Amino acid sequence: MTGAALAATATLVLAVAWAGGPGGRGDDDPGDVVRVGVVEGQTVGGYLNSARRELSMLTDPSGPAAGDTWALVSLRDYTAPGQLAALLADAAVAQVYARVPLPDARTQVSLIPVYTMPADVTTGMLDAALVRDQEQADYSRLERSLPGEGQREQRLRQTYATAARTAAREAAAYREGCSCVFAAVIRAAPATLDGIASRPGVRAVDPAPEVRSLDRTEFRPPLPEESGTVSAEPSATPVPTAPPDVATAPSARLPSSIGIIVTSASPSAGEPASAPAAGSSAEPVDVPSEAEMSTAHASSGAPSQSSGAEPER
Numbered sequence: 001m002t003g004a005a006l007a008a009t010a011t012l013v014l015a016v017a018w019a020g021g022p023g024g025r026g027d028d029d030p031g032d033v034v035r036v037g038v039v040e041g042q043t044v045g046g047y048l049n050s051a052r053r054e055l056s057m058l059t060d061p062s063g064p065a066a067g068d069t070w071a072l073v074s075l076r077d078y079t080a081p082g083q084l085a086a087l088l089a090d091a092a093v094a095q096v097y098a099r100v101p102l103p104d105a106r107t108q109v110s111l112i113p114v115y116t117m118p119a120d121v122t123t124g125m126l127d128a129a130l131v132r133d134q135e136q137a138d139y140s141r142l143e144r145s146l147p148g149e150g151q152r153e154q155r156l157r158q159t160y161a162t163a164a165r166t167a168a169r170e171a172a173a174y175r176e177g178c179s180c181v182f183a184a185v186i187r188a189a190p191a192t193l194d195g196i197a198s199r200p201g202v203r204a205v206d207p208a209p210e211v212r213s214l215d216r217t218e219f220r221p222p223l224p225e226e227s228g229t230v231s232a233e234p235s236a237t238p239v240p241t242a243p244p245d246v247a248t249a250p251s252a253r254l255p256s257s258i259g260i261i262v263t264s265a266s267p268s269a270g271e272p273a274s275a276p277a278a279g280s281s282a283e284p285v286d287v288p289s290e291a292e293m294s295t296a297h298a299s300s301g302a303p304s305q306s307s308g309a310e311p312e313r
Contacts, residue, residue, distance in 0.1 A: 036072050036208045037220030043229045044222045048074075051206035055197055058207050059190045066190050070211040073184045073196065074203040074221045080179045081118035081125070087201050088117070091188035094214060096121055097221055098128070098180040100170040105162075107170055114184075121181065125174040132171035139164035183221030185214070 038047040058066055073088065078101050084093075093114045098121075100107045112124030143160035146153055173180065188196070190207070197205035203224070211217050222230075 032216065034208070034211050034217045035220065036070075036206060036211065036217060038222045038226075038230050039220065040230055044226050047206075047222065048204045051204040052197075055190075055194060055205055055207050058209065059194045066209060068187050068189055069193065070185065070187050070208045070214070070217075071193050072206040072208065072219050072221055073186055074206070075182050075184075075224060076201055076203045077182075077224050078179045079181045079201065081121040081177055081181065083179075083201070084121060084181060084184070085117045087199055088184055088186055088196065090192045091186040091196060093117055094185045094187065096124075096181050096185075097183040097219075098125060098174075099182060099223070100173045100178060100180050101225070102166065102169060105166045105169075107166065122177055125177060125180070129171040129174035132167040132174065136164045136167040136171065139167060182224050183219075185219055 038044055058069065075087070078099070079087065084096065095114055096112050097109055098112055099109045110124065110128045112121055112128075114120045114124075139160045143157050143164065146157050146160070186193075186196075193205050193207055196202055203222075208217070
C-alpha cells in the first residue's frame with residue numbers, strides 16, 4: 001500500500017510539472033498576457049517615473065547582467081518616418097504606433113510592423129491611407145442611403161458626414177508621410193536603451209525584461225499630449241508580432257475603425273495584429289454606435305458589418 005501511494009504521488013507531481021513546463025498546458029493560458037505601458041487609473045507622470053526607475057535598475061552595474069531586452073519607447077511629439085532612424089539608432093525595431101493627430105476628432109491608432117526603416121513605416125502609412133479611403137466611401141454611402149427626416153436620421157447623417165471627412169483627412173495626412181508616429185517597440189542591450197532614453201525627442205524608454213514573446217504582450221504607449229490620469233483601457237487585446245531579425249511570415253494586418261483590414265506589403269513578420277485606439281485631448285466627434293450602424297446598413301440594403309475598432313481612450 002505504501003509503494004502504491006508513493007507511485008501515485010510521483011505520477012501527480014510529474015503531471016503538474018508537465019502542465020506548467022515549457023510547451024505544457026500552462027503556457028496556453030489565454031489570460032497569461034504581459035502588459036507594458038500606461039494602464040487604467042495610472043497617471044502618465046507616474047508611468048514615466050516608473051519607466052525611468054526600471055531602466056535605472058536594469059543598467060545598474062551592481063545588479064545582475066542583462067542581455068538584449070524588449071522595450072516600449074514613447075516619443076515626446078508625433079514624428080515623421082524619416083526621423084525615426086536617428087531616434088531609434090542601434091536598436092532592432094519590431095513595430096511602431098502611428099496616429100493622425102486631429103484637434104477636433106478622435107482618430108484610430110495604426111500598428112505598423114517594421115522590418116526596414118523607414119521604408120516599412122512609409123508603406124504602412126500608405127496602407128492605412130487605403131483603409132481610410134474605404135472608410136470614407138462607406139460613411140458617405142451610408143449618409144446618402146439613410147432614409148427619413150426624423151431627428152435621429154438627421155443626426156446619423158450628420159455623424160456619417162463628419163466621420164467621412166475625418167477619414168479623408170487621415171488618408172491625406174498618411175499619404176503625405178505625416179508626423180504621426182508616437183511610439184515604437186524595440187529590442188536592444190540595456191546600455192543602448194539608456195542611450196536612447198537620453199536622446200532629444202524621446203519621452204520614455206520602458207524596459208520589459210519579463211517579455212519573452214511579443215505575441216503574448218500588449219503594449220499601451222501614452223499619446224504625446226496625454227499628461228493626466230488614464231481613465232479607460234485603450235485595448236484588451238494583445239498585440240501579436242515577431243522580432244524583425246526572424247521575419248519570415250507575411251506582414252501583420254492593420255485594423256480599421258469599421259472592420260476593414262489592410263496588409264502591409266513590407267516583408268515583416270507576425271500574426272494578425274490589433275492596435276489600440278486612442279483619442280485626442282479635444283472633445284470627440286460623435287461616432288455612430290454598432291446598433292446604429294446595423295440599422296443604417298439594413299436601411300441601405302447592405303449587409304451589416306461589425307466594428308473592428310478597439311475601445312477609444
